[in-house]
Amino acid sequence: MPETETELVRRCLEGDNSAFAGILESYQDRIYSFALRLLRDPVAAEDAAQEAFVKAFRALSSYNTALPFSSWLFRIAHNACMDALRAGSKTVSLDTEDFPDLPDRSAGVADMVADALDSERIEALLGSLSPLYSEVLLLAYREDMGPAEIARVIGAPEGTVKARLFRARELIKVKLAAVKAVDATV
């Protein structure tokens, strides 16, 4: 039976650094993918993921085992990505919420979505969103976190998380409609 995260964390705290390899193996793809989809640059994403893991290791003693390890780790990854975005002079307003004006969705948008969104298209749509929005979508649907857990990860109130989720979905629908409209005119 594989060791649980709690056991691995305990071994790390007892000075067994090799136990961290187990944590790294479990989470490296998830954290790297999360960073990649926010930063949209493989090198920057690797740097941010690496920084997140190293910081997590150094802060292991502060981890509260009553809370999920994944959200604690994603919180560190979130901070690393935000630092990277700021360092790269990419605009990520954390103080003022950037709520773009959304046009009324046409009645046909839902039909335009078709029965399935392929990975390539949704990846492109996520990439076109502000990291603030793509982040909550990824945490909610790819990492299967609830609003409360996402709020802990991004350090924002739960209401803000729900508002961002709603806006993010609406933005995707608007962008889909625009894409379909362009396709129809061609």
Added chain:
Amino acid sequence: MNADKTDRLIATAIAALPYRRPSAGFSARVMAGITAGAPQFWLAGVLKGAGLIVTAWAAALAFVSARLAYANFADAAALLIQPGGLPQALNLLAARAALLLSKLAAAVSLASGFVSAAAAGLPAWYEIAAAAVVCSAAIAALSHSGRFARQGI
């Protein structure tokens, strides 16, 4: 097809996104990074222990200081209840304080030399703890020296 279904499609599409794998040397670089700056978890315990020692000795210092003040308060109070005793009481307290301070200063100065030499290279916690010990010992010794101590206290 309604909005809920669209939301579900978006959710399903995002949930189905594949995880990307970092480059081959990623794990090795992370492990090298944590090994290079590996935190010494036992150090946290040592620092906490040192903090407790300092706190305990600071409490002892406060206790002996209060005891000394209490011992001298009776003398001052005896003068205060006499007519015109306030200046005398103040003079008494000032003189005792000056004497005690001079002795303390000399004792602490001497002790700090030893402590500085002995604690060189150690964290500041040790020096603070040692200083608290020395001060407590000096005050305790002075308060029992007969001149300042009172019987039964």
